[in-house]
Amino acid sequence: MKLTIRLLLLFFLFSVGFSYAQEHxxxxxxxxxxxxxxxxxxxxxxxxxxxxxxxxxxxxxxxKVRNPKNNKEVIVKVTDRGPHRRNLIIDLSYAAAKEIDIVRFGIAPVEISRVEAADAASAPNDSIALHERK
Known part of the structure; x- marks a missing residue:
C-alpha cells in the first residue's frame, strides 16, 4: 500500500513538472x-x-515562444520537424519571428513552453495561427 502511494505521488510530481517545463x-x-x-x-x-x-x-x-530580451510572446503550431542544426531548438515562421522581434538577428535565444487547449482558448485571437494556409 505504501509503495503504491509513493508511486502515485512520484508520478503526480513528475507529470506536474512536465506541464510547466520550459525549453531554453x-x-x-x-x-x-x-x-x-x-x-x-x-x-x-x-x-x-x-x-x-x-x-x-x-x-x-x-x-508559446518567448523572447527573453524583450518579453514578447507568440503562440505557434508545430507543423514541421526540425531544426536540423545542433545549436537550435526551434524554427519559426517568418510572421512568428517578426512578432517576437528576432528577424533582424537571424538567431536569438528563446524560451518555449507547451500551451494547453484551455490556455489557447483564452489567448487573443491574433496570436494563434488562425490564418494558416494549406
Whole structure:
C-alpha cells in the first residue's frame, strides 16, 4: 500500500513538472525559399502563418515562444520537424519571428513552453495561427 502511494505521488510530481517545463535555447526562422513547400504535417508553409518546426513535440501542438530580451510572446503550431542544426531548438515562421522581434538577428535565444487547449482558448485571437494556409 505504501509503495503504491509513493508511486502515485512520484508520478503526480513528475507529470506536474512536465506541464510547466520550459525549453531554453536558440531559435531561427524559415528562409524565403521555404514559402509554399510542404511541411511534415502535409500542409504548405506560408510565411504569414504562425507555425514552427520542432524535433520532439507532436505535430499540431501549440507552443508559446518567448523572447527573453524583450518579453514578447507568440503562440505557434508545430507543423514541421526540425531544426536540423545542433545549436537550435526551434524554427519559426517568418510572421512568428517578426512578432517576437528576432528577424533582424537571424538567431536569438528563446524560451518555449507547451500551451494547453484551455490556455489557447483564452489567448487573443491574433496570436494563434488562425490564418494558416494549406
Amino acid at each position: 535555447g536558440n531559435a531561427t526562422y524559415y528562409n524565403k525559399k521555404m514559402h509554399g513547400r510542404r511541411t511534415s504535417d502535409g500542409s504548405r508553409y506560408h510565411k504569414d502563418s504562425l507555425t514552427c518546426a520542432h524535433r520532439t513535440y507532436p505535430l499540431g501542438t501549440l507552443l
